Amino acid sequence: MPNSNRILSGLPAWTIAAPVVGGAVLLGSGFDFGGYYVILIALALTGSVFAAVHHAEVVAHRVGEPYGTLVLALAVTLIEVALIVSLMIAGGAEAAALARDTVFAAVMIILNGIVGLCLLVGGIKHRQQVFSLDGVSAALVALATIAVMTLVFPNFTVTTPGPFYSSGQLVLIAVVSLLVYGAFIFTQTVGHRPFFLEDNEQHASGTPSSATAGASSVLLLLCLTAVVLLAKKLAPDLEAAVARTGAPQAVVGVIIAGIVLLPEGLAALRAARQNRLQTSLNLALGSALASIGLTIPAVSVLSLWMNSKLMLGIDAKSMVLLMLSLFIATLVLRTGRTIILHGVVLLMVFAVFLFTTVVP
Numbered sequence: 384m385p386n387s388n389r390i391l392s393g394l395p396a397w398t399i400a401a402p403v404v405g406g407a408v409l410l411g412s413g414f415d416f417g418g419y420y421v422i423l424i425a426l427a428l429t430g431s432v433f434a435a436v437h438h439a440e441v442v443a444h445r446v447g448e449p450y451g452t453l454v455l456a457l458a459v460t461l462i463e464v465a466l467i468v469s470l471m472i473a474g475g476a477e478a479a480a481l482a483r484d485t486v487f488a489a490v491m492i493i494l495n496g497i498v499g500l501c502l503l504v505g506g507i508k509h510r511q512q513v514f515s516l517d518g519v520s521a522a523l524v525a526l527a528t529i530a531v532m533t534l535v536f537p538n539f540t541v542t543t544p545g546p547f548y549s550s551g552q553l554v555l556i557a558v559v560s561l562l563v564y565g566a567f568i569f570t571q572t573v574g575h576r577p578f579f580l581e582d583n584e585q586h587a588s589g590t591p592s593s594a595t596a597g598a599s600s601v602l603l604l605l606c607l608t609a610v611v612l613l614a615k616k617l618a619p620d621l622e623a624a625v626a627r628t629g630a631p632q633a634v635v636g637v638i639i640a641g642i643v644l645l646p647e648g649l650a651a652l653r654a655a656r657q658n659r660l661q662t663s664l665n666l667a668l669g670s671a672l673a674s675i676g677l678t679i680p681a682v683s684v685l686s687l688w689m690n691s692k693l694m695l696g697i698d699a700k701s702m703v704l705l706m707l708s709l710f711i712a713t714l715v716l717r718t719g720r721t722i723i724l725h726g727v728v729l730l731m732v733f734a735v736f737l738f739t740t741v742v743p
Contacts, residue, residue: 401434405609412616421620428613435606435646438599445596449571449579452665458607460673463643464681466611480694482682484636486675487697493671494708495733497648501655501663503726512660516719518578522668525567527709529560533679538696546696557680564676581661614642630741637740704736
């Protein structure tokens with residue numbers, strides 16, 4: 384059996400300590416340390432996020448693309464699903480719109496915020512970047528299908544009035560979401576894997592050993608678990624702060640989605656700075672697909688099991704922003720080349736989304 388010190392020697396000490404500190408902070412939250420403990424929770428959350436990004440890159444370096452980006456997307460999304468499910472169970476009927484708000488926010492954050500920032504930063508540093516048009520087109524086709532079916536279509540069905548699906552419709556949409564996402568994963572990893580690889584991808588020297596990559600995989604899950612549990616601890620303070628400002632409850636979903644997506648966003652931004660835009664887009668669009676393609680089926684099953692209403696349809700303002708985001712992303716990514724303008728436009732749409740969420 385490999386010596387544990389040798390396995391961990393290739394990992395910075397702070398990345399190993401981050402989930403441990405996060406766990407200690409979580410244990411300490413059971414005691415009354417006053418309002419300042421919220422700051423400590425936020426610091427532990429930040430450390431766990433940065434450690435998660437490092438471990439994800441170690442794993443990605445070992446397994447290669449596109450499997451590396453898929454590992455991070457799936458890990459973050461599974462933890463996100465667990466967070467949403469736990470909040471829904473605790474919140475009961477009052478949390479009927481939490482999944483919708485969080486998933487919609489995740490799609491908007493990724494499609495406009497993360498992709499826009501990656502294109503802007505990459506464009507400033509490298510002027511023009513290229514990527515595989517086939518791979519990105521496949522991701523956008525799957526994302527548009529699932530997003531419209533889950534967030535827009537329930538507003539127009541008539542079996543159950545309002546932004547709700549009937550039980551039968553909910554089962555159908557959950558199955559459709561899983562099948563479309565599964566088809567995308569097959570395309571990305573087996574059917575057309577070259578579509579999702581960098582044109583000049585090479586296996587760099589210094590590839591971490593299997594043992595080190597395995598240790599990073601475990602630490603990645605621990606870091607992501609710490610991120611979600613710490614975010615859950617912050618949730619009551621966030622909800623109270625939002626209530627004090629008089630902002631809509633949807634702001635809570637935006638904040639939760641932003642916290643959960645932070646590791647993927649940072650990893651995507653770093654890849655764009657390194658002129659690996661294909662990897663950056665794999666991370667961003669793959670995360671959006673995993674977020675909506677796995678979360679909706681999971682909360683649908685929970686809703687049916689709890690015999691509760693699941694509010695999925697977004698309002699008219701949000702539908703316009705979603706359609707505009709999908710339309711602009713399709714135009715921006717239609718040629719396989721990007722410029723600074725593309726990033727600026729997406730970020731402006733993201734700014735409008737954030738502002739109108741607070742001031743609808």
